[in-house]
Amino acid sequence: MTNRWAGVTVDCVDVERVAAFxxxxxxxxxxxxxPGWIYLGHRDDPLPRLVFQPVAEPKQGKVRLHLDVAVDDIEQGMAQAIALGGGFTGERHAYDEGVVVVMTDPEGHEFCMAQYY
Structure with a gap:
């Protein structure tokens, strides 16, 4: 038996808005x-699919699993996320290997954005 990572599913009140982000x-x-769901990518893509599942209740509390997004320029990446309807939590970390900021998508799902040196 072979197991493989097929995707990440995100619960959303506004599936179209979060998937577009x-x-x-x-x-x-x-x-x-x-119908009612949005998948980014295909089942056979080399990267896991992102699946946006409709739910009635909004997010509550901090997510325990999050995506990490690598960018070439942290300031430009942050500006793009904010322009798309996301937000910056104010959390920023400088490490020897780069800088990491905690961002949110339009429904408040946290994710890390990192610029590696």
Whole structure:
């Protein structure tokens, strides 16, 4: 038996808004999707699919699993995320290997954005 990572599913109240944010930020086109859901990428892509699942309740509390997004320029990456409807939590860390900031998507799902040196 072979197990493989197929995707990451994000619960969203506004599936279209959250999927559009991630589609532009990661340059991942929408693939075949079920009604009411949006999938970025295809099942056979080399990268895992991002799946946006509709739910009635808004996010509560800090997510325990998050995406890490690598960027060439941290300031430009942050500006793009904010322009797309995301936010900056104010959390920023400088490490020997680079800088990491904690950002949010339009529904408040936290993710790390990192510029590696």
């Amino acid at each position: 991630w589609s532009v930020l990661l340059d991942r086109p929408q693939g075949p999707s079920e």
